Amino acid sequence: MSVIIEDINSGPPPAPLKAKDFKGKVDPDWCAGCGDFGVLKGLQSACASLGLQPHEIVTVSGIGCSSNLPGYFNAYGMHTLHGRSLPVATGVKLANHELTVIATGGDGDGYGIGGNHFTHLARRNVNLTYVVMNNQVYGLTTGQISPTSCHGMKTKSTPFGNVETPINPITSSIMNGATFVARAFSGDPKHMISLMEKAIQHKGFAHIDVFSPCVTFNHDNDYKFFKPRIKRLEDEEHDVSDWKAACEKAMEWGDTIYTGLFLHRQQATLEDQEAVLAEGGPLSFRPIAVTKEKSQQIIKRMM
Amino acid sequence: MSSEKFDFAFAIGGAAGQGIATPGNILARSFVRRGLHLNAYNAYQSIIRGGHIFLTVRISDRPVENHGDKLDLIVCLNQDTMNRHISLMGPGSRIIYNSDAIKPGEANQGAHLCPLPVVEITDGNRNRLIQNTVSLGSMVSLLGLDFQVLEDALRLHFGRKGEAVVEENVNVARAAFEYTAANFLPFERPLPEGPKPLAVWTGNDAIAMGGAAAGVKFYCAYPMSPATGVLHWMAQNGPDLGIMVRQIEDEIGVSMMTIGAAHAGCRAMCATSGGGFALMTESVGAAAMMEIPMVFINVQRAGPSTGVPTKTEQGDLWQMLGASQGDFEKFIVAPRDALDAFNTLPQLFNLVDRCQCPGIVLSDLLISEGTFSVDPDVIDMHPPIDRGELITDPANGDEYLRYEDTKSGVSPRALPGMQGYIHVVSTDEHDEDGILLSDEFTNPHKRRKMVEKRARKIQYILDDVPPPKLEGPEDAEITLIGWGSTYGVIREAIEQLEEKGVIANHLSFKWIVPFKAEAVVEIIGRCKRTIMIENNYSGQFFRFMRSETGLDVDGHIRKYDGEPFMPHHIVQAVLDQVSGQTTHSVPFQEIMV
Numbered sequence: 001m002s003v004i005i006e007d008i009n010s011g012p013p014p015a016p017l018k019a020k021d022f023k024g025k026v027d028p029d030w031c032a033g034c035g036d037f038g039v040l041k042g043l044q045s046a047c048a049s050l051g052l053q054p055h056e057i058v059t060v061s062g063i064g065c066s067s068n069l070p071g072y073f074n075a076y077g078m079h080t081l082h083g084r085s086l087p088v089a090t091g092v093k094l095a096n097h098e099l100t101v102i103a104t105g106g107d108g109d110g111y112g113i114g115g116n117h118f119t120h121l122a123r124r125n126v127n128l129t130y131v132v133m134n135n136q137v138y139g140l141t142t143g144q145i146s147p148t149s150c151h152g153m154k155t156k157s158t159p160f161g162n163v164e165t166p167i168n169p170i171t172s173s174i175m176n177g178a179t180f181v182a183r184a185f186s187g188d189p190k191h192m193i194s195l196m197e198k199a200i201q202h203k204g205f206a207h208i209d210v211f212s213p214c215v216t217f218n219h220d221n222d223y224k225f226f227k228p229r230i231k232r233l234e235d236e237e238h239d240v241s242d243w244k245a246a247c248e249k250a251m252e253w254g255d256t257i258y259t260g261l262f263l264h265r266q267q268a269t270l271e272d273q274e275a276v277l278a279e280g281g282p283l284s285f286r287p288i289a290v291t292k293e294k295s296q297q298i299i300k301r302m303m
Numbered sequence: 304m305s306s307e308k309f310d311f312a313f314a315i316g317g318a319a320g321q322g323i324a325t326p327g328n329i330l331a332r333s334f335v336r337r338g339l340h341l342n343a344y345n346a347y348q349s350i351i352r353g354g355h356i357f358l359t360v361r362i363s364d365r366p367v368e369n370h371g372d373k374l375d376l377i378v379c380l381n382q383d384t385m386n387r388h389i390s391l392m393g394p395g396s397r398i399i400y401n402s403d404a405i406k407p408g409e410a411n412q413g414a415h416l417c418p419l420p421v422v423e424i425t426d427g428n429r430n431r432l433i434q435n436t437v438s439l440g441s442m443v444s445l446l447g448l449d450f451q452v453l454e455d456a457l458r459l460h461f462g463r464k465g466e467a468v469v470e471e472n473v474n475v476a477r478a479a480f481e482y483t484a485a486n487f488l489p490f491e492r493p494l495p496e497g498p499k500p501l502a503v504w505t506g507n508d509a510i511a512m513g514g515a516a517a518g519v520k521f522y523c524a525y526p527m528s529p530a531t532g533v534l535h536w537m538a539q540n541g542p543d544l545g546i547m548v549r550q551i552e553d554e555i556g557v558s559m560m561t562i563g564a565a566h567a568g569c570r571a572m573c574a575t576s577g578g579g580f581a582l583m584t585e586s587v588g589a590a591a592m593m594e595i596p597m598v599f600i601n602v603q604r605a606g607p608s609t610g611v612p613t614k615t616e617q618g619d620l621w622q623m624l625g626a627s628q629g630d631f632e633k634f635i636v637a638p639r640d641a642l643d644a645f646n647t648l649p650q651l652f653n654l655v656d657r658c659q660c661p662g663i664v665l666s667d668l669l670i671s672e673g674t675f676s677v678d679p680d681v682i683d684m685h686p687p688i689d690r691g692e693l694i695t696d697p698a699n700g701d702e703y704l705r706y707e708d709t710k711s712g713v714s715p716r717a718l719p720g721m722q723g724y725i726h727v728v729s730t731d732e733h734d735e736d737g738i739l740l741s742d743e744f745t746n747p748h749k750r751r752k753m754v755e756k757r758a759r760k761i762q763y764i765l766d767d768v769p770p771p772k773l774e775g776p777e778d779a780e781i782t783l784i785g786w787g788s789t790y791g792v793i794r795e796a797i798e799q800l801e802e803k804g805v806i807a808n809h810l811s812f813k814w815i816v817p818f819k820a821e822a823v824v825e826i827i828g829r830c831k832r833t834i835m836i837e838n839n840y841s842g843q844f845f846r847f848m849r850s851e852t853g854l855d856v857d858g859h860i861r862k863y864d865g866e867p868f869m870p871h872h873i874v875q876a877v878l879d880q881v882s883g884q885t886t887h888s889v890p891f892q893e894i895m896v
Contacts, residue, residue, distance in 0.1 A: 076719035077727035091563020284568030288518030295684030302502035
């Protein structure tokens with residue numbers, strides 16, 4: 001039996017929702033004070049204010065404290081393997097490009113074990129949003145350095161201090177060709193939510209690195225550290241089309257640390273350029289059988 | 304069709320970069336159009352220029368399931384080929400070579416040397432590859448074909464390169480054809496014609512087409528020999544068939560992207576070889592835990608590690624059996640040939656859709672990179688499709704349990720985007736509603752329930768996976784047991800054994816997991832003397848079968864030099880074992896490629 005699913009969702013348009021309508025079946029088990037609470041709430045608010053419905057959204061995560069997010073979010077969700085949120089999210093998006101796909105996870109998940117995917121997703125410009133809860137430490141494994149841990153940081157795996165230099169997610173993302181690159185701070189929810197809204201609306205790969213402090217395992221980069229240093233790019237003159245200025249601002253790591261939209265440019269998405277998606281709706285709901293005519297053409301070419 | 308079988312094999316040998324594929328392809332097309340069956344095996348190395356490439360093409364008026372034992376004609380494109388292979392050429396064979404560049408060796412009695420003065424024939428043409436066209440003209444003459452057959456093939460092949468190239472090749476081929484007709488004896492039996500034109504494909508083409516027929520809408524890959532042909536077919540044909548085809552940064556990305564597409568509702572698959580599969584391994588368990596149906600294809604090459612990238616082996620069985628941590632359900636199937644691989648894909652997709660679990664196709668270089676004729680009328684691009692328990696109606700409320708603990712273990716599946724079925728899938732153990740067990744406390748009763756639910760799914764489709772069948776006389780003295788790609792060569796070995804008075808039957812395994820242990824015990828219990836044949840060193844399938852059944856076998860034939868079995872390898876080994884010389888044979892590879 002060939003299954004063809006059409007007009008799966010009929011009926012009147014649903015009513016606009018509030019952030020709380022995106023609350024999942026389970027309450028987060030994050031530590032009290034964890035920055036991830038703010039990110040979760042922010043994402044719920046952004047989805048509500050954009051008028052999205054839960055069934056139109058798929059959240060995809062890897063593994064880690066922050067990767068538990070899909071379970072706390074009322075939408076379709078996938079809690080996959082460590083480092084693999086981006087390829088899975090890409091597969092979902094390409095199979096059904098009408099869905100709003102949001103990949104979430106932590107710095108270790110995205111920039112460490114998943115670093116190769118992060119690099120290539122940026123240049124591919126698939127229309128999805130990637131929110132990284134960056135706490136500069138491995139939390140679920142009880143405190144080791146991550147790719148974004150500062151030089152000198154003492155953790156269980158670096159008891160004498162980290163001798164490695166952290167990667168800069170913003171400049172990496174820009175260099176790899178991402179079309180929307182932003183940084184937010186979980187302790188500045190209004191600003192973060194506005195960036196999330198823009199990211200979801202952006203047509204292309206939108207990357208938001210969110211400082212989401214770990215109150216248990218990273219006492220170097222906590223709220224007290226960030227609060228006096230954070231400056232919003234939006235409060236200064238910053239040209240989001242100027243990648244060089246964006247990189248310079250992203251490299252600041254002293255008394256001033258910038259949050260905001262670093263880079264924003266329009267470029268054809270992968271889906272736009274993919275002839276297979278030009279017409280016919282999502283691949284996942286198309287008729288499964290190859291037409292008689294096409295199969296005959298293929299066989300004829302073999303003769 | 305005459306009563307005596309027409310069975311002819313030729314080889315073209317030279318170095319990488321000498322353009323061996325071109326004459327091989329031109330002739331293969333011409334022969335299948337003539338209705339002849341064909342089986343071609345290309346022995347090559349992972350080298351960009353140089354080395355030794357040896358293409359063997361066997362043609363017949365009957366189906367041919369392997370590349371055979373003997374060569375009737377060899378084309379030596381360099382001195383190396385001449386030196387290596389002249390001793391293999393028996394009475395009645397022809398040896399074609401460019402006498403301007405290559406010195407003939409000592410030919411066996413009755414073998415005919417056919418020196419071609421290429422400079423004279425081509426009027427001093429300086430194109431390095433022109434000797435290939437000269438060889439074609441000469442071969443077609445020796446085979447007693449009309450020159451028009453070759454002219455048509457050349458026009459088709461070189462047409463895209465413009466009229467000048469076509470004319471150059473046609474003129475050179477004609478000159479070589481005429482030179483050969485004037486100077487050398489053609490084969491006594493000219494090439495026959497079959498009842499209808501056949502088609503030609505590689506095993507990788509067949510795998511890709513099988514996927515397309517099964518309704519695959521998403522294919523992605525990272526290039527890796529010998530699986531890359533699947534990507535090439537998909538890239539070429541995908542856009543026209545509505546298949547999204549992508550090349551991804553690594554095999555982990557490949558398999559996880561396939562999972563994403565499959566979860567969103569596409570039939571999705573990916574192909575690689577053992578090394579790439581090693582990277583995909585974690586995804587196999589992820590698909591099983593999230594209950595997402597998808598198909599992995601592993602085209603085996605000789606290992607371990609990078610191994611021998613261009614040589615064949617059946618060495619990845621245990622890698623497949625053990626793929627991914629944990630204790631879970633998956634399918635493993637090893638097709639027997641290209642057409643079987645084509646037909647297997649839709650069968651496997653139906654099974655994985657019904658069971659909502661991963662499936663693995665275990666091919667090898669011999670099947671995947673071989674070129675074969677196929678009857679176009681048996682290629683069924685519209686096989687039965689069964690997507691299993693897929694929900695298609697929208698629902699109200701939020702009572703949906705993605706992992707509902709049903710009697711069959713199969714939980715009706717809803718696709719993202721549908722109202723009323725919101726759920727989260729996870730690689731963590733979860734309850735019926737998808738909520739992580741570790742989110743409350745790791746409830747041992749719930750864990751047990753979910754393990755059993757997933758395991759039950761396979762039990763419920765068990766009757767749809769056929770047990771192996773004993774082919775040939777029930778009371779045979781010998782039972783030859785093989786799996787996957789050895790099917791064709793064992794069949795021919797059995798025919799040859801019969802001519803020598805040894806009656807053997809054949810037990811060939813295709814479905815490996817789930818394994819039909821009871822049926823196997825029953826069948827082998829009826830066999831008199833069993834010999835297991837495998838293209839590996841350690842007897843991987845033998846050890847698997849023994850673990851599932853407790854059965855031993857009486858003898859082994861194993862080949863692990865990178866080259867596939869030829870029928871006489873098996874025949875000689877069986878004769879050695881029948882005469883009591885040994886119970887463990889390792890055939891000697893005569894053709895040094």
